[in-house]
Every structure is written in structure tokens, then in C-alpha cells.
Amino acid sequence: MVLPEMLGFQPYETFQLLIETGGVDRTNTLLIAACDAYARRGKPTHPEMEQFEALAGRLFPTAGPQARAKGAAILGRAELLSPALERLVVDNIGEDLIPFLEAATALSDQTMLDIIARYDVPACATLAGRADLSNVVLAKLFQMNSRKVYRALAGNEHIAPRGAYLSALARSAQMDHLVAEALGRRDDFDAALLAPAFFDLSDAHRVKVIHAFANRTTPVAPIARTIEQLSVATAELTKALMKLFSENRRPEVTRLLAQITGLDEVRCGQIAHDVTGASLFVILRAFGATAYDGLKVLIHATSHDSERSKALADYATLFGTVSSESMAYLMGAWRGEVNLLELAKPQYQPFTQPSRRTAAQLAPAHNPVVEQAIEAR
Template sequence: MLGFQPYETFQLLIETGGVDRTNTLLIAACDAYARRGKPTAPEMEQFEALAGRLFPIASANARAKGAAILGRAEVLSPALERLVVDNIGEDLNTFLSGARELSETTLIDIIARYEVSSAALIAARPDLSNVVLAKLFQMNSRKVYRALAANTAIAPRGAYLSALARSAQMDHLVAEALARRDDFDTALLAPAFFDLSDDHRIKVIQAFANRETPAAPIKKTIEQLTVANAELTKALMKLFSENRRPEVTRLLSQITGLDEVRCGQIAHDVTGASLFVILRAFGCSAYDGLKVLIHATSHDSERSKALADFATLFGNVSPDAMAYLMSAWRGEVNLLELAKPQHKPFSEQPVRRPARTLAPAHNPVVDQAIEALARIGVRRAS
């Protein structure tokens, strides 16, 4: 069989050779099968019978070595996969990473053992069935969910979308993995906003562009303060220009209803992303909002580009959308409502095109804001 002694000879050697010879035969047979390439159906059937006799009576070391060799084979039947998994020992994760194909039964059996490291490797595979995915999503493991979040072969829809969005609220690494994906609605990462990197915070805001959002509970509070909009921007600009961020924290806490810790994060966020949310939610225009952001942010050589990006966002993101994002920070909304068709982003809007063709350093809204600050003489860096 398989290029060397016939099956009957193996049977005779097993019966008369003892453990040492069994060990040798097991390793030799596994090596021959692994080198075979794609075996025929009769060859696989014969090897299954042979391996089924050899593995139980070989020593532990020989079983592990034989299983490791067998795991490198191009094609394994479910029965052979089971022999590998049951005997490979510490090399199981290597097998899971390298195997081209694995049967659903084998994967489910491994998941049932609740070995988190092995389950996480399975979660990263591109060939998972719905049954296997359902088992993985039932596991209460951050490591598994991080692998699922990074696996672009898994479409984030339905129950999977809900599970990933909930996990992102509890694990910033899951949130970062989802933010890197092009097929995930980053608006659902609003509760994890402050755990995300600077670029991904902007992605969350951009996900609300040209989008109808459900009514935000915080909207009534904001409406009561909009009459003092001009006074608000003046106060914030003055406080940021004098680097009085603790006072900014107290002011934001009074007007937003957010807790003081969250307001402190906003006040000290030198990227300006979270402050943009507040300013736009209260209806600030690009002209007034940028005057505040210039003092609140620290972009150095990239300041013009960052401010141009914010100018575009002022045009594309509605106050209602940012009010909804603030309500998400307060845990007052069910973000999965955004997955409904009526709350999906509008199709490509022509309003976005000028922002792509306009050089950041020559955005007129940015230039106007900077010129206004120059005139009033309060352009002190924060």
C-alpha cells in the first residue's frame, strides 16, 4: 500500500512486532500517506483501517509524532482528522493553522472542548459553516471574538452583527478590528468611540454623514441651549485659548448631561474628534466650530489637513446625527436601529466631491476661521 509493503504485511507486523515495531510502522505509514498527495478512495479507506489499528497501541510519543506528520497531508477524511486531533497533543494549534480544509464535525468537536486558543484559531479560518460560526459566537471569550471581528470572510449581518457590536462595547481590540473593516458600519462603534484610535474616531463620525438617524433623547436638552450657541462657542474658544481644560470639563458636564469623566476626555482630546461631536450636535457651523477646534487641537504640520477634514464633516454631518451619537455615549439608544433601511447612509452624494478635489491647505472655510482668529488676536496655541 502507498508505494511500499501491502496492507496484509502491515497487519502481520502489527500482530507480531510489539510496541516498538508498532511505533515505527505508525510513523512510517503516516509519512507515506502525507507524501502521497491526493490518495484514491480505496487507498484512503485502507489507511483509515491501518491507522485505526496503529494509533491505539502505539506509545504516546509515537502517537503525537505520527499525528503531527499525518496533519500535513493534503487530504484527510473526517476519521483521519479525528485521529490527528485526538493524538497530536501540543501541536493541535499548528495543525489548525496549517490545515487547508477541516470538516464541520471536527471543528465542532474541538470547539466543544472549550479550548480558547484552539477556538480562536478556528474563528480565523475562511471556510467556516453557519453551524460552526453559531458555536463560536456562543463562546464567552474575548480572544475568540477578536478573531471573529478580524475575519473578513464572515459577513457582519443579522445575529452576527449584533454580537460583534455588543462585543466591541466591552473590548477595544474588537472595536479596533471592526473599525479596520470596510464592510462594517462603524457608526455601531459609537459606544467604543473613546477606545478607538484617532483615525477610527473620524471613521465613526463619517459613518453618520448623509444619514437619517432615529430621534435622540438628548435632543430636547440641546434645543433648550441652542439660543446661547454663540455664547457657547465664545466661551469654549476663550477657555481653550487659555488652556483651561478643567473648566471646559465642567462646562461640558453642565450642558451635555454626560458624566464628568467623559467630559474630561472630550476636553483633553487634542484630536478634536469628540469636541466636533459636541459642537455639531449643538448646531455650530463650520465657521464658528473651527474657531474652537483651532485652539482645542494640536496637529502641528497636519493642522490644515485636519481642519479641512472637520470643515467637510461640518457640511456632511447633521446636528441630529451628532446628537444621536452623544445619546449613544450615554447609553440611551439602541444602535442596531441604524441597520434598518431607513437609517442607512444615503447613496453617493455630490456634496462630498468638492472636499476631495480641494487642497486641504486652501479650504475656504478653514481660511476664513483662521483669518477671523487673526483679527481678534487670540490665536494662542493650547
């Protein structure tokens, strides 16, 4: 059977007659041909779209399953679909739904809300990665109790992390390390809010969390009073840690850290065996260690030694820009004692925006503090 140049825009009665006088096979053929003709049409006029909607609405219910899926896949490639046509595609495309949702240049809110209402997690996760999400759709996605959806939301840089969205993402990061890692890769997310997930993060993102506390006032952490009582013995603490690390007595380091921080021994064991030094830096700075003393401990505790590792220069900078109070607050987050969302308040924003060049301002070999610490170790 040879169809006219644009099947969907011929008199509707013609196709009604073809449908009524043929069986399922003819309906299948008509459906696929009609969808192909519409997809090739480009951008149709409103009357043309209405005419095709009427035809498609008659053909899809009476065609066979394979023809419906094939027709929907073809129709999904059309330049412009009305909400009614989107619904036909979504309802009939079967296993090609995810590719359709990924490739569609536009989707109506109603179509997306219908998909969310079905609680189809893979489809909703695909929607969560789109750039054209309205606040109505976003609100529904954030209400879903799905890690897969939250991982997609966390990685979607078209979603500004503000207000309720910020709170939801920060809470999710505490429960899912993949959400935390996705947020750690973003420049528009306050990395300080990832403090509870610190030990689930990559090495680079742990340092990024610390950098987020630079030049920043924080609320007073409950542990601050304990640290204040011990800070008079900071020199003795750094000396003891340096000795234990130099003799590779990490189990004893673990017990010492548990005594002074109140963290459980499992967590303290992670700190004692953290060869990057990021978590140990937090402890050292919280207890008031200077760059000179702190770097001597880090050199013995980590793999950053005579190679003049760039990390040492980075830590030397952080000792100067990160306050003891802010690291005590970060420790408080590890202990579950603080509400990190307080950091979103204006009075707790960084004084200056962090510079990507900060860590590179002094090469390790030319940083005098690093040189002195290496010589004195």
C-alpha cells in the same frame, strides 16, 4: 525494516501481522512510516483512504505518546484527510494543534464542532480566523463567551457582518476595545455601530465613526430635546469654549461640558483633552455649531493650527455632511440611551456611499472655511 512504496495500500493483513508480532517500538516505527507514506501520496482514492483509516485506527492507540504526536504532525500535512483522519490528528498532535488548524486547507464541520465542544479557546480562536466556516460552525463560535474568539471573528473578513452576527459583533465591541479596533479596520462593517466604543478607538477610527453618520438620518435621541433648548445659545457656547481653550482652562471646559451634555466628568475630561478634536467635534455639531465657529474652537482646542492640518479640512467637510441630529444621536450612544442596531434598518442607511476621497477633495491650505477660521481665531 524496509517498507513498501506505499505502506498504507499494501494488504492490511501484512501490517496486522507486523503489529501483532512486534512491540511498541515496532508500532511506533510503523505509525510514523505509514503517516509519512500517506502524506507523500498526494490525493488518494476513496478505497485507499479507507484502507489507511483502518491501519491508522489500529496504530495510533497502541503507539507511544511521542510517536503519536509525530505521526499526527506528519499526517496533518497530507493533501486530503477524511473526518476520521482529521480526528486522529486533532486527538494526537498535542502542542502542534494550532499550526495544524492554521495550515489545513480544509476541515470538516464535525472536526471543528468537536474542537468547539471541548472549549479549547486558543484552538477555537484559530478556527474563528478561517475562511471556510459554515453557518453551523459560526453559530457555535458566536455562542462562546470568549474575547479571544470574538477578536478573531471580528478580524475575519470572510464573515459577512449581517443579522445576528452583526448584533453580536457590535455588542462585543462595546466590551472589548480590541474587537472595536478590528471592526474599525473593516470596510464592510458600519462604523456607526462602534459609537459606544468611541473613546477606546484609535484617532483615525474615531473620525471614521463620525464619517459613518454623514448624509444619514438617525432616530431621534432622548438628549435632542435638551440640546434643542440650548441651541439658541450656540454662539455663546462656542465663544465660551474658544476662550477657555485659548487660555488652556481645560478643567473648566470639563465642567462646562458635563453641565450641558449630562455626561460624567471623566468622559468630559477625555473630550476636553482630546487633541485630535474628534470627540469635541461631536459636541459642537450636536449643539448646532457651524463650520466657521466650530473650526475656531477646534483650532484652539487641538494641535491642528497654522500648519493647515489635513484634519481641519476633514472637519470642515464633516460640518457640512453630518447633521446636528446625527451627532446628538452619537452623544446618546455615549450616554447609553439609544439602540444603535436601529441604524441597520433601511431608512437609516446613508443616502450615498462614503467616498474615500471625500477628505482629500480640498487640501487644507485651499479650503476657504479653514482659511477664514484660522484668520479669525
